[in-house]
Amino acid sequence: MTESRQDLVQRLEAQARTLRRNLWRALRAGGGGHAGGSASAADILTALYFHRMHIRPAEPEWPDRDRFVLSKGHANAALGAVLAQAGFIDDALLDRFYQFESPFGMHPDIKVAGVEMCTGALGHGLAIAIGMAFGARIQDKQFHTFVMLGDAELHEGSNWEAAMAAAHYGLDNLTPWPTSGLPSAGKCARLTATTWTISSRPWMRCRCARNGQPPSLPTQSRARA
Numbered sequence: 001m002t003e004s005r006q007d008l009v010q011r012l013e014a015q016a017r018t019l020r021r022n023l024w025r026a027l028r029a030g031g032g033g034h035a036g037g038s039a040s041a042a043d044i045l046t047a048l049y050f051h052r053m054h055i056r057p058a059e060p061e062w063p064d065r066d067r068f069v070l071s072k073g074h075a076n077a078a079l080g081a082v083l084a085q086a087g088f089i090d091d092a093l094l095d096r097f098y099q100f101e102s103p104f105g106m107h108p109d110i111k112v113a114g115v116e117m118c119t120g121a122l123g124h125g126l127a128i129a130i131g132m133a134f135g136a137r138i139q140d141k142q143f144h145t146f147v148m149l150g151d152a153e154l155h156e157g158s159n160w161e162a163a164m165a166a167a168h169y170g171l172d173n174l175t176p177w178p179t180s181g182l183p184s185a186g187k188c189a190r191l192t193a194t195t196w197t198i199s200s201r202p203w204m205r206c207r208c209a210r211n212g213q214p215p216s217l218p219t220q221s222r223a224r225a
């Protein structure tokens with residue numbers, strides 16, 4: 001039986017509540033961490049892992065799985081929580097967040113099942129995800145790559161170089177999700193590979209045409225106007 005839209009939304013809302021409880025549990029176990037950045041990731045992670053992505057938690061290396069890269073790696077408490085909830089890792093690992101010899105630390109580590117890439121130094125995830133999307137194209141595979149970025153992270157110039165490359169090569173098998181700066185708001189913008197429109201905030205609005213023309217980045221003074 002197909003799930004109605006109303007049932008889908010109710011299920012995802014309940015799963016997002018569980019995710020939030022679990023990420024707080026991890027942060028408490030670790031004695032701290034990036035609470036805001038983790039909380040703002042919760043809704044998107046829920047939608048991806050419990051609705052959108054094709055994954056097999058019992059087979060984390062399944063070659064055709066969709067890929068997820070947490071470019072804003074400081075939100076790892078949220079990633080660990082969703083991986084536990086989806087069944088990639090033992091739920092007990094949440095209680096070892098940021099503890100001595102635990103693979104579940106402040107930033108994602110590929111030692112943890114389901115983690116695609118070690119991240120945390122901001123500004124690298126989009127380029128890495130582009131490599132994965134290229135990998136799919138070269139291997140003639142259908143998997144999709146998602147990458148989550150922080151809005152402040154978008155100040156790293158490497159993101160814009162990566163965005164231009166993605167637009168130039170027309171990578172339509174890649175979806176970046178910048179989260180808003182408001183913790184728990186769950187707001188996000190959508191960048192699409194065809195237009196690469198970024199609109200998480202009015203001052204970040206810019207377009208990069210598919211022909212690879214550089215985007216005209218707004219200046220800080222315009223930002224405050």
Ligand SMILES: Cc1ncc(C[n+]2csc(CCOP(=O)(O)OP(=O)(O)O)c2C)c(N)n1
Nearest residue numbers: 036037072074120121122150151152153181
């Ligand atoms: C290259 C680099 N510089 C600085 C940091 C330190 N740092 C960690 S989180 C953060 C703020 C990130 O803000 P944002 O991208 O908006 O993410 P949010 O926490 O709001 O989700 C910074 C500067 C880092 N991890 N990497």
